[in-house]
Ligand SMILES: Nc1ncnc2c1ncn2[C@@H]1O[C@H](COP(=O)(O)OP(=O)(O)O)[C@@H](O)[C@H]1O
């Protein structure tokens with residue numbers, strides 16, 4: 017684009033300060049939370065010294081460890097199924113033209129549009145009415161549903177950005193459709209798949225409302241557990257667990273972002 | 281390649297899993313929820329099958345007194361109104377601070393721009409619960425903001441911030457601001473600056489150029505961003521629960537209550553159904569004008 | 578349907594209609610072509626005339642709406658691309674970005690399950706054929722445009738196809754490189770004896786490289802012939818105008834005189850041409866005259882004309898003449914020979930002399 021920077025025509029009063037305010041607004045709470053998780057003082061209002069103690073307290077809490085394990089089981093299963101379904105759907109939607117395509121896209125995007133609380137209510141009623149016992153299975157199913165669009169979007173974007181001539185070139189060089197897929201499409205699609213799977217994984221790890229509704233007694237996940245802790249009171253241990261959650265998410269997004277940007 | 285039948289089979293096989301999962305575990309439950317909302321409430325929670333009633337919708341506006349007469353009751357309406365107002369103010373505030381931010385980002389050199397986008401995206405991917413929890417640390421009576429004010433000598437008593445509409449507004453804006461910034465940024469980035477320079481050339485002032493050229497071009501982004509902030513704000517559960525306390529209930533908390541303590545499933549389903557209808561209405565109004573789903577901005 | 582012997586490719590009333598957003602697009606409209614074995618055949622035409630579509634039908638990436646396509650006498654309907662004995666050099670090269678140059682070249686052989694040793698040897702030979710020995714380990718992104726082009730060529734040639742399809746393979750190269758590659762391609766075609774079907778919109782490229790040329794416009798093949806035939810004997814206004822520069826004159830066939838035909842020019846004056854016997858006396862015709870086939874004289878016989886403008890081109894000079902009351906200028910090209918002198922000045926009244934065998938009578 018045309019010399020955007022340094023063009024005085026483009027300096028509007030208040031724009032840069034607002035942007036600075038917004039970035040501070042977005043990050044200040046995160047930094048405060050992380051800082052407090054290292055605060056020695058139990059009351060957490062005054063800084064008295066640096067400590068890792070709260071992390072070791074948190075990591076020795078067996079209920080929390082169990083919740084974290086549940087979270088991992090749910091997130092990996094939901095991610096696996098959702099990513100597979102998303103890859104197949106994206107292949108069909110980018111490689112073919114048919115009449116009901118817009119409708120299919122709308123259905124896939126549905127979990128993004130319907131408010132989480134509504135999905136939660138509907139899913140809970142559904143499981144109870146058809147008589148599936150609430151537990152890890154119901155959580156996995158519910159998570160898979162809304163992980164699909166998150167896995168789907170980056171994969172579809174990658175496919176749309178792929179030169180269709182490459183697949184034609186492969187078939188021109190005697191590769192049958194399956195081998196074209198294995199040797200050309202799949203390797204070039206990998207970054208999209210990884211990026212989609214990682215997003216699905218984080219979303220599953222983070223989701224609270226739906227899990228809160230459909231997790232039965234034994235299927236408490238980490239966010240549900242943290243919610244319970246916050247309800248009871250603010251402790252440095254909650255700070256530590258929360259900070260850990262933040263770091264895990266940020267690590268995953270950063271990875272997903274880097275992989276997504278990978279050159280072909 | 282292949283005949284029409286082969287192509288149809290291939291298409292069904294590829295689309296099947298995704299459509300089945302979403303259709304069977306989301307679309308079907310939504311219809312079921314609509315049906316539950318017109319069922320009689322069960323004695324100990326649950327529903328009575330085959331007993332149809334509009335009681336759940338009546339209950340939304342009326343209550344029954346001891347003589348079983350309907351008396352207008354605006355408690356629930358008030359919660360809806362509060363949710364609507366909070367969602368609306370959240371959207372407006374997010375627009376007021378999001379638009380300049382997106383504008384600022386679009387004027388940065390390319391490398392720097394990508395980093396800023398990334399920074400705006402990160403909060404979206406981090407845990408909503410945890411991010412709202414962080415605001416408790418800032419807003420409570422012994423929190424950082426009150427501590428700071430007292431330290432500066434600006435107040436001697438803690439000001440009540442937590443469990444107020446203000447806290448809920450701050451939390452909601454904080455939760456969904458990235459949804460406002462990113463679509464606006466996406467539409468601003470496409471603007472050809474030569475257009476604006478042409479406008480200067482024709483004697484437009486900076487503000488005229490902003491109003492007449494930049495804003496109209498940013499309109500699709502503004503519309504998409506507003507809808508993306510408004511919808512989740514309206515149905516928020518976590519923020520009012522953590523930052524609003526029992527006196528700042530929103531629709532989400534009301535709905536959740538029907539499945540917890542109140543054990544009134546048909547009413548909970550009806551409330552959720554009304555919320556869904558409101559959201560779909562907003563989406564339709566949006567789509568009528570912009571003809572795309574906001575996710576595709 | 579009858580297959581022609583000795584034809585590498587034959588099309589019969591080949592038609593392709595796309596459903597575009599703005600309605601149907603007739604990309605190919607009843608194309609009849611015979612491309613012989615071992616020839617360098619060029620599809621020439623302006624952008625959008627259907628050249629790429631024709632190649633894609635031959636390669637099997639698209640299915641014809643109607644008509645027949647035969648490769649080596651075999652009907653190709655519904656045969657997928659991976660089972661057709663042709664290879665393609667794409668306009669964008671379409672090299673596999675995640676494979677090395679050698680892996681790209683080996684791809685087709687691997688798909689045909691050629692033994693490993695043979696693949697290795699063939700890849701070496703192909704790379705040296707296109708002068709890229711030692712570059713096998715590189716990624717396509719590390720090569721220049723010209724090198725990528727040659728990898729695409731090697732990748733296609735490695736399979737020793739019956740027919741090689743090349744879609745504007747040189748259009749992305751700069752002028753110097755393009756000239757070198759033209760010679761290179763011609764050499765490769767001679768050495769391998771493979772039938773080349775070459776697509777270009779550049780008439781000069783077509784004239785210098787081809788054994789035969791098909792000129793296309795709006796989905797139709799207008800004329801097929803050797804470069805000389807196409808250049809010297811264009812049959813239609815479009816071909817005459819598209820290939821090289823040409824003067825087009827509207828006229829009427831006034832009478833016949835032995836093997837000669839005498840035309841009355843609409844702008845005034847008479848012109849003699851060879852009688853092709855295709856027109857009745859009194860019929861309106863279009864005459865084509867190449868700028869280098871007309872001569873200028875100070876006086877003597879010929880059409881009276883006036884030099885309106887003179888454009889110097891180094892090796893030659895273009896004279897733009899006004900002929901009678903014809904509004905379009907008539908262009909004559911004369912070589913600038915040193916010391917020859919004899920140039921004409923702007924505004925000078927001259928005689929335009931056109932030999933009968935320089936006058937082409939067009940069909941439309
Ligand atoms: N996939 C397609 N869908 C719709 N129209 C197409 C498609 N491919 C080509 N066309 C149209 O067909 C015509 C011929 O295109 P093409 O064969 O690419 O021309 P050329 O290669 O001679 O420039 C053009 O008008 C083009 O717009």
Ligand SMILES: [Mg+2]
Nearest residue numbers: 625628629630
């Ligand atoms: Mg083309």
